[in-house]
Amino acid sequence: MHAPEEYLPLTPAEFQVLLALAEGDRHGYALMLEVRAATNNQVRLGPGTLYTLLDRLLSVQIIEESPRRPEQNEDQRRRYYRLTGLGRCVAEAEAKRLESLLRAARRRLSQHA
Amino acid sequence: MPDPLVAIVLRLYPEEFRDRFGPQIEADLYHPDTNRLTAMLDILGSALRLRATSPGSYIWLTAGLLAAVVVTFAGSITIGSANRIINPRLDAATQLYALLFFAVLLVVLSVLLLAVSWLQTYRKMAAKCSKSKT
Numbered sequence: 001m002h003a004p005e006e007y008l009p010l011t012p013a014e015f016q017v018l019l020a021l022a023e024g025d026r027h028g029y030a031l032m033l034e035v036r037a038a039t040n041n042q043v044r045l046g047p048g049t050l051y052t053l054l055d056r057l058l059s060v061q062i063i064e065e066s067p068r069r070p071e072q073n074e075d076q077r078r079r080y081y082r083l084t085g086l087g088r089c090v091a092e093a094e095a096k097r098l099e100s101l102l103r104a105a106r107r108r109l110s111q112h113a
Numbered sequence: 114m115p116d117p118l119v120a121i122v123l124r125l126y127p128e129e130f131r132d133r134f135g136p137q138i139e140a141d142l143y144h145p146d147t148n149r150l151t152a153m154l155d156i157l158g159s160a161l162r163l164r165a166t167s168p169g170s171y172i173w174l175t176a177g178l179l180a181a182v183v184v185t186f187a188g189s190i191t192i193g194s195a196n197r198i199i200n201p202r203l204d205a206a207t208q209l210y211a212l213l214f215f216a217v218l219l220v221v222l223s224v225l226l227l228a229v230s231w232l233q234t235y236r237k238m239a240a241k242c243s244k245s246k247t
Contacts, residue, residue, distance in 0.1 A: 027137075028137050028138075028140075028141055029140070029141045029144060032141070046151060046152050046154075046155025046156065046159075047137075047138045047141040047142060047147075047152050047155060047156060048138070048152075048155040048156035048157070048158060048159030048160060049155055049158075049159050050141075051130075051134040051137065051138055051159075052130075052159045052162070052163055054134070055130060055133070055134065075140040075144075077136035077137055077139060077140040078137060078140055079137055
């Protein structure tokens with residue numbers, strides 16, 4: 001198994017998908033809505049972009065398909081996804097990376113203010 | 114069952130990807146809150162990107178199609194600029210010929226795409242048959 005840092009940096013869309021999945025199992029459409037809401041419409045994923053992204057994350061085992069199935073009132077074609085242990089570590093590593101970048105940026109800006 | 118346009122667009126995806134995610138993409142596409150046009154353009158773009166980065170003969174076809182798009186785009190800008198500078202008088206027949214040329218080009222490229230798709234399917238079927246015989 002690779003170290004989480006080897007998967008960094010993530011794209012903003014990948015990071016947002018991982019954050020949404022960190023809160024629980026989601027299907028594709030719910031992920032699209034959640035990413036859009038969490039980023040104030042700054043990251044908008046269409047179905048094509050989302051599923052190619054999910055395919056990539058599935059192939060490196062950062063996420064996996066959840067055994068959960070759609071409710072009676074939901075479209076039965078939907079599939080749920082969830083974070084793997086590696087996926088959670090990758091998301092945490094990305095958050096740390098962004099945090100250190102932000103800290104360095106603030107420090108440099110305050111030095112030249 | 115997807116409408117014919119959606120079925121054609123989904124066929125642009127590699128078979129494995131289509132089998133896995135096709136039904137989910139359809140479910141999202143037919144959701145009442147989905148902007149169908151934006152979603153279709155997104156699917157088209159991602160399918161071309163996926164084809165261009167996946168192994169197989171589609172790489173060349175996609176590269177050819179993208180090159181054709183770039184050449185058409187650059188060509189139309191060049192022709193537009195030349196038209197403004199030289200300001201030639203084009204009669205209706207010349208304009209019609211130009212339109213016909215582009216229409217034929219598009220049809221030829223589409224037929225080529227379908228032919229490669231059918232050939233790939235045929236080859237896979239043939240491979241499966243020969244495996245089952247042995």
